[in-house]
Amino acid sequence: MQGRYVQNLDADDLLLPGALTRIVTSIEEHDGLHWAFGQADDLMPDGRRVSFEPWIPPYGRMPAGRLTAWVDEHGGNWPIPCAGVLYRATTIRALGGWVALPIGQDIAMLAAVAELTDGWQDEAKTWLYRQHEGQVSRHPAYDDWSHIARTAALQRAAALRLTAASLSEVIDDPHPIPHLALPMKTAVDLND
Secondary structure (H helix, E strand, C coil): CCCCEEECCCCCCEECCCHHHHHHHHHHHCCCEEEEEEEEEEECCCCCEECCCCCCCCCEEECCCHHHHHHHHCCCCCCCCHHHEEEEHHHHHHCCCCCCCCCCHHHHHHHHHHHHCEEEEEEEEEEEEECCCCCHHHCCCHHHHHHHHHHHHHHHHHHHHHHCCCCCCCCCCCCCCCCCCCCCCCHHHHHC
């Protein structure tokens, strides 16, 4: 992974023009932010866009722990579409990246980042959540998979809370790791 930011987006969803500029600007203009997201519209199969109000107002800074506390109080339901969040790359690396789950990797990542760091909820529409018949969320096993993912996300947040970990400072990696030699050297190669 290279670069300062990672924009999460499902393969079937769409960023709107200017979205990255808007969200990166939000992070850059407000001290101490590690993640940010804009609002989404559903993009229906017939091409219509359907808007919905955010579940967790107000817009602006979202302090560390606020989002995961809300989710915990509301039965594991996530008030934002996690598929459209932009993160600082160093924060993703520090937390070990995305977890291996059948679905909901985006929820588990956001749970970890939002538990420990401040984020930003922008009022601008920045992406479209495409509704279609082939969506994983329409699979017969989705409810079971969703339960596993939402539980794992809250467990991850709780574990981080228990460790009293902190990522309050924003530090961009001043010395990114250079490209490594391929193929990997074996012990025999290194001893020669």
